[in-house]
Amino acid sequence: MQIHPFAQDPMTYPLCPTIFVGDDITERWAALRPDLFRVPTGLARGISGQTMHDMALRIRSEIAASDAKGLHLLCGFNEFARGEASIAAIVNQIAAILTAARDLYVVAFVGAIPPAGRRWQPGAEHIAVTVNAWLRDHARDTGGRYIDYYGTLLGEGGHLRAEYAAPDGGLSPAGYAAIEPVMRNALTAPGLEPIHAPAETDEEASRRKFLRHFGHLDSNTRLPRPFIQFAGKPGSSHYGVPFDAHGFLNATAVTHEKPAGETRVFVVGDSTIIDGGDLISTLPGRMERVLRAEGLPGAKVFNFGVMSSCLTQMAHLVWSHLLEYRPDAIVVVSGCTDQFQPWTYDPRPGHPYNAFIVERLYDHFFDTHAPRARENGLSYDGLVTLIYEERARLRAEADWQTEAWEEAVVHHYQRAMHRLTKLSSDHGVAIVAALQPVVMRKRHLAEPEREVASGEFLAYLDRQYVRLEAFYADLAARRPFRRTFTAVDLGSIFRDREAATFTDIVHYDDAGREIVARRLAAEVSAALARARRRGFRGRAHQALTRIGLGRRGVAQA
Structure with a gap:
């Protein structure tokens, strides 16, 4: 009996979180079955086109x-499709990945290389069978548990069963439906227990935490870019949703040619803007639906969210890239990232979170007074040490975690916001700046929300949000450049919501995105209405001026 690909219930993983590392097959699996990969319990990290060597580098x-x-590892298909397969190379790469997982106290599951759904290089099928046999017999030697996807998908002639093959040679929905229960059985087998690391010193714990944060330096979501520090990598993806040619999460990249009747709205922010699982579920996608349903059928909302970006980056993005595309309105959602990034990453107020890493690496390799750095190169462990020590030095230099440092962090945020207000006036574009929601402002915390961060860290964020809330209240009262700029405090928008909302300090669920999207859509509609009134008055004044009846002329008449 064929299993419908959406017939199963959402997945619960005993080993939580479980990360799925792989290539095209894993990436498409996440797009087809998002319930299997719900952050933070199941994380899909399949990247299209990657080989085992690529995965070994990032594991x-x-x-x-x-x-x-x-860890769920499913790889090998691209090697065979490209004719790059050899038994020794494949076995060594998989063994290296499984060993790395074991060294990091992670329980690993390795899926068999699937049968070919398209023509492979001569002899490749035999190599795949040999590698799978090795995995079955020896995966446990390097800490892995074997999952027999090959036998599940195998058809006549040693190839992928026809109904399991997609037109491009990958897996069809029926193919994914076939392997899903096999995966479920393996990852929920009785007796599964996490591997507990031995006791560690304070220094070892600090280094381990740094290494966890260091892992966020993913070039697929944070590729270096001029002016704005980083954006997504064109052609890569965020949980199965591809970035456009400019590195943003849009179905098609924005063009200079603006279609007649289109109302362009740009949404700028951090990872909360690109989360959602698919384009229509993101905050911009929901805003577009609301705006069109409530009187703006030509509304087109573009997503310019950038993972981990701070307000200084966002202001530069607006100035250096977005204004030339003639937006009718720009929404900028920020606040929390600017406060928590200096706590963990670059401690210098106002700096993007990875700025110190870029500086230190450049100085390491290109300091002409220390040529041995180039000669010695840099191993992964050496890189971690280099960056870890630089962060410690900068923390001392910046008076990290002092009251003066906290105030400076907010001050630099305020400076960036003032740049935005000026941009809105100088370029005559409506900008809605919103202070993003945060878990500390929710009165009714569900059980998972009580464990999102340490008490010390939450107390710091609470102090910073008190300062930000006062700043937004002042902006709303003074209304600088009131005809073009709007400041909105959404920090407490979930204050009285009793249902679980936040998955961490700043990311919220689908229901939360809908609430925020509707509020922001209302603010955009109001800003556009003000812009239309301003435009009518401006055109009327210009017409009167041309005939000699400007304001002074009218008064005299």
């Missing part, structure tokens, strides 16, 4: 970034 940072307790 430690992936595990560190996710704090994974379980």
Whole structure:
């Protein structure tokens, strides 16, 4: 009996979180079955086109970034499709990945290389069978548990069963439906227990936490870019949703040619803007639906969210890139990222979170007074040490965690906001600046929301939000450049919501996104209405001026 690909219930992982590392097959799996990969319990990290070698390079940072307790590895298809397969190379790469997982106290599951759904290089099928046999017999030697996807998908002639093959040679929905229960059985087998790391010193704990954060330096979501520090990598994806040619999460990249009747709204922010699982579920996608339903059928909302970006980056993005595309309104959602990034990453107020890493690496390799740095190169462990020590030095230099440092962090945020107000006036574009919601302002915390961060860290964020709330209240009262700029405090928008909302300090669920989207859509509608009134008055004044009846002329008449 064929299993419908959406017939199963959402997945619960005993080893939580479990990270799924792989290539095209894993990436498409996440797009087809998002309930299997719900953050933070199941994390899909399939990247289209990657080989085992690519995965081996990123496995430690992936595990560190996710704090994974379980790893599901499914790889090998691209090697065979490209004719790059050899038994020794494949076995060594998989063994290296499984060993890295074991060293990081992660329980690993390795899926068999699937049968070919398209023509492979001569002999490749035999190599795949040999590698799978090795995995079955020896995966446990390097800490892995074997999952037989090959036998599940195998059809006549040693190839992928026809109904399991997609037109491009990957898996069809029926193919994913076939392997899903096999995966479920393996990852929920009785007796599964996380591997507990031995006791560690304070210094070791600090380094481990740093390594976990260090793993967020993912070039797929934070590729260096001029002016704005980083954005997504074109062609890569965020949980299965691809970035456009400019590195943003849009179905098609914005064009200079603005279609007649289109009302362009740009949404700028951090990872909360690109989360949602698919484009229509993101905050911009929901805003577009609301705006069109409530009187703006030509509304087109573009997503310019950038993972981990601070307000200084956002202001530069607006100035250096977005204004030339003639937006009717720009929404900027910020606040929390600017406060928590200096606590963990670059401690210098106003700096993007990875600025110190870029500086230190450049200085390491290009200091002409220390040529041995180039000669010695840099191993992964050496890189971690280099960056870890630089962060410690900068923390001392910046008076990290002092009251003066906290005030400076907010001050730099305020400076960036004032740049935005000026941009709105100088370019005559409506900008709605919103202070993003945060878990500390929710009165009724569900059980998972009580464990999102340490008490010390939450107390710091609470102090910073008191300062930000006062700043937004002042902006709303003074209304600088009131005809073009609007300040909205959404920090407490979930204050009285009793249902669980936040998955961490700043990311919220689908229901929360709908609430925020409707509020922001209302603010955009109001800003556009003010812009239309301003435009009518401006055109009327210009017409009167041309005939000699400007304001002074009218008064005299």
